[in-house]
Amino acid sequence: xxxxxVFGLDHLKKKLIANIQNNRLPHxxxxxxxxxxxxxxxxLALTQYLYCSDRTDEDSCGACSSCRKxxxxxxxxVHFTFPVAAxxxxxTQYMNQWREMHGVSHYFNTQDWMSxxxxxxxxxxxxxxxxxxSILSRLSLKPFEGDAKTLIIxxxxxxxxxxxxxxxxxxxxxxxTYFILVAEDLQQLLPTITSRTQITKISTYTLAETSTFLHxxxxxxxxxxxxxxxxxxxxxxxxxxxxxxxTNDFATYFREWMLACYKNDIKSVSELTDKLxxxxxxxxxxxxxxxxxxxxxxxxYQTVGNYIINAETNQIPFIEKLSSTLNASFIEKIYEQMNDxxxxxxxxxxxxxxxxxxxxxxxxxxxxK
Ligand SMILES: [Zn+2]
Numbered sequence: 228x229x230x231x232x233v234f235g236l237d238h239l240k241k242k243l244i245a246n247i248q249n250n251r252l253p254h255x256x257x258x259x260x261x262x263x264x265x266x267x268x269x270x271l272a273l274t275q276y277l278y279c280s281d282r283t284d285e286d287s288c289g290a291c292s293s294c295r296k297x298x299x300x301x302x303x304x305v306h307f308t309f310p311v312a313a314x315x316x317x318x319t320q321y322m323n324q325w326r327e328m329h330g331v332s333h334y335f336n337t338q339d340w341m342s343x344x345x346x347x348x349x350x351x352x353x354x355x356x357x358x359x360x361s362i363l364s365r366l367s368l369k370p371f372e373g374d375a376k377t378l379i380i381x382x383x384x385x386x387x388x389x390x391x392x393x394x395x396x397x398x399x400x401x402x403x404t405y406f407i408l409v410a411e412d413l414q415q416l417l418p419t420i421t422s423r424t425q426i427t428k429i430s431t432y433t434l435a436e437t438s439t440f441l442h443x444x445x446x447x448x449x450x451x452x453x454x455x456x457x458x459x460x461x462x463x464x465x466x467x468x469x470x471x472x473x474t475n476d477f478a479t480y481f482r483e484w485m486l487a488c489y490k491n492d493i494k495s496v497s498e499l500t501d502k503l504x505x506x507x508x509x510x511x512x513x514x515x516x517x518x519x520x521x522x523x524x525x526x527x528y529q530t531v532g533n534y535i536i537n538a539e540t541n542q543i544p545f546i547e548k549l550s551s552t553l554n555a556s557f558i559e560k561i562y563e564q565m566n567d568x569x570x571x572x573x574x575x576x577x578x579x580x581x582x583x584x585x586x587x588x589x590x591x592x593x594x595x596k
Pocket of ligand 1: 278281289
């Protein structure tokens with residue numbers, strides 16, 4: 228991947244290029260950014276630039292043998308480590324899936340990755356002891372082609388018990404080895420590791436950037452872009468999913484769900500929960516994001532005088548009606564609880580139970596008004 232293929236982040240690209248040109252590339256770096264940011268793309272572009280035999284001041288050439296091997300994830304000196312599903316497995320077994328995943332986008336999260344390798348998105352992600360052994364043996368080899376080796380560790384948060392092996396490697400690196408850790412959550416990493424890396428924070432894309440990205444990629448109309456941009460909040464993974472999963476009519480599901488809760492119709496709630504459950508965890512999260520956006524508009528409509536609702540035209544009567552049936556503090560509570568459910572779904576909560584519990588709470592708020 229070339230720098231030009233990573234959306235935005237121009238100031239970071241310049242800084243990374245300057246590091247290489249001035250021979251000041253740290254041997255251990257941590258690229259830290261939220262889901263849907265450009266952190267993995269940036270790590271790949273940096274690696275390609277490092278090995279390119281015909282680079283310019285702006286970018287790798289994209290055509291030399293190194294560039295071609297790196298962009299197809301098959302350069303013998305560039306190694307990858309990422310979470311897998313079973314205890315005896317290693318990343319090298321999944322390089323084909325890894326390549327396929329990058330063919331689609333580099334904004335995927337752990338859940339997307341796990342469902343692509345395990346066919347069961349509920350499997351627990353893990354960077355295994357076998358993997359750390361494999362890292363040790365791969366990095367003990369002399370570089371095959373260039374004069375340096377690189378290990379990109381995607382989501383080192385999943386190293387857990389094996390973190391000490393990495394720590395030792397970073398402390399006493401094999402000759403000419405670069406480590407690039409690509410992570411989302413600093414709290415999940417050992418401070419002894421992070422203190423030995425140079426941290427580059429990759430900011431979340433702004434609304435304007437998200438809109439430009441969507442316009443370039445899909446050429447959508449302005450109103451559609453604005454709607455998706457608001458929902459995605461700078462997360463390009465979410466933005467892509469919202470556009471590519473438009474077949475699910477979340478707006479209708481959400482209206483039906485609120486109505487069933489309002490009418491205290493447990494049978495319909497249960498049927499709807501089943502229907503959502505059958506779509507899978509990812510889709511449930513997208514559905515809840517839709518709901519959260521609707522509730523945000525309800526809250527603003529209710530509390531800000533002369534507020535003009537910011538939503539698709541066919542949603543506006545529903546937002547007005549929902550605002551008149553719930554008071555602001557209850558809207559806020561439902562909003563928070565939906566965010567909580569998303570958080571727990573990403574951490575292996577049972578979707579059916581989580582949705583049903585949420586429905587019971589919402590029903591209670593409608594009764595209390
Ligand atoms: Zn090149």
